[in-house]
Amino acid sequence: MTSTRSAPTTIRFVALREQYEQLKPEIDAAVSSVLGRSAYIGGAEVAEFERWFAGYCGVPHALGVASGTTALELVLRALGVGPGDEVAMPVNTFIATAAAVVMTGARPVFVDVDERTSNLDPAMLARAIGPRTKAIVPVHLYGRPAPMREILTAASGIPVIEDAAQAHGARYEGAVAGSLATAGCFSFYPTKNLGAFGDAGLITTSDAALAGRLRLLRDHGRVSQYEHAIVGQTARMDTLQAAVLRVQANALEGWNAKRRQVADWYRELLPAGVTCPPGDARDQSVYHVFVVRVPDRDRFRAHLEANGVATAVHYPLPLHLQPAFRHLGHSAGDFPVAERLARDIVSLPMHPFLERAQVQHIAGLASGFTPR
Numbered sequence: 001m002t003s004t005r006s007a008p009t010t011i012r013f014v015a016l017r018e019q020y021e022q023l024k025p026e027i028d029a030a031v032s033s034v035l036g037r038s039a040y041i042g043g044a045e046v047a048e049f050e051r052w053f054a055g056y057c058g059v060p061h062a063l064g065v066a067s068g069t070t071a072l073e074l075v076l077r078a079l080g081v082g083p084g085d086e087v088a089m090p091v092n093t094f095i096a097t098a099a100a101v102v103m104t105g106a107r108p109v110f111v112d113v114d115e116r117t118s119n120l121d122p123a124m125l126a127r128a129i130g131p132r133t134k135a136i137v138p139v140h141l142y143g144r145p146a147p148m149r150e151i152l153t154a155a156s157g158i159p160v161i162e163d164a165a166q167a168h169g170a171r172y173e174g175a176v177a178g179s180l181a182t183a184g185c186f187s188f189y190p191t192k193n194l195g196a197f198g199d200a201g202l203i204t205t206s207d208a209a210l211a212g213r214l215r216l217l218r219d220h221g222r223v224s225q226y227e228h229a230i231v232g233q234t235a236r237m238d239t240l241q242a243a244v245l246r247v248q249a250n251a252l253e254g255w256n257a258k259r260r261q262v263a264d265w266y267r268e269l270l271p272a273g274v275t276c277p278p279g280d281a282r283d284q285s286v287y288h289v290f291v292v293r294v295p296d297r298d299r300f301r302a303h304l305e306a307n308g309v310a311t312a313v314h315y316p317l318p319l320h321l322q323p324a325f326r327h328l329g330h331s332a333g334d335f336p337v338a339e340r341l342a343r344d345i346v347s348l349p350m351h352p353f354l355e356r357a358q359v360q361h362i363a364g365l366a367s368g369f370t371p372r
Contacts, residue, residue: 068187
């Protein structure tokens with residue numbers, strides 16, 4: 001039966017407070033150091049975090065920027081993407097991926113996704129590539145790496161930009177997300193696996209020339225204090241965020257391992273009527289969110305939330321149906337897989353501090369739900 005009784009939230013969707021409390025002395029000291037030196041822009045902490053992240057991903061260059069969306073836009077601009085160009089990308093993702101394309105003046109070309117993984121379908125991608133395709137942006141959705149080998153084959157030399165906003169530490173055939181293509185773009189929005197205390201982002205690349213252009217673009221084209229080689233923008237990562245991120249980076253692998261443990265518990269305990277994401281045969285997801293499919297999704301969510309379990313939907317409206325992209329001329333039915341997913345998916349609580357007993361409780365509630 002479905003409960004309609006409301007209850008206080010007892011199992012939260014994320015656990016930002018617990019993450020801070022785990023590292024509170026180190027974070028407080030790092031922030032205090034920045035405040036004491038008044039080193040708010042371009043401080044040593046930014047360079048240190050960039051060095052750490054580059055080493056973590058196994059690439060020579062990492063550049064801190066203002067947000068994940070900014071990271072995507074800057075890479076596209078640095079690659080020369082602009083008006084008249086097309087950028088292929090999955091239709092099932094957060095709007096930021098497409099927004100970055102539009103901000104360059106280019107046109108996003110949506111591609112349907114694999115029903116099993118929710119990631120970009122390489123076969124559909126191959127059909128979407130045309131003479132105006134200037135870049136391809138696969139998304140490592142929910143923390144699961146996109147099928148990069150097949151995507152790079154379909155790209156046939158077209159630059160590929162990883163949207164790794166949800167995939168800090170994910171691995172594809174042993175390589176870390178952010179090292180798999182022309183560039184990788186990360187978001188450190190607070191709820192990410194590695195989150196700042198505000199907005200921040202980062203770009204990884206092995207291309208020295210591309211890294212050089214990006215350094216100019218993120219800081220007004222500056223080559224000295226008042227000399228500017230090109231027109232850039234204010235897109236820097238601030239020192240306070242870098243300080244917080246560098247401390248939390250030490251916990252990332254442990255937090256990701258706990259997320260994988262929680263995912264295993266869900267797959268073990270949830271009833272057959274709840275379709276879980278597949279396990280990792282060759283790759284390693286970091287489960288930024290744990291997205292399942294259920295019939296009668298909205299009533300299922302209401303049932304859990306009435307019993308104190310927070311949920312979310314990532315994402316309820318595919319990009320081709322967003323009012324912001326009405327000008328692209330798409331309509332319902334154009335991307336059937338993404339539309340089916342949008343109807344059925346629900347994200348269950350996922351963070352490093354969930355206990356097995358809490359997952360058992362969620363699974364018990366799911367077992368007691370009867371769809372119409």
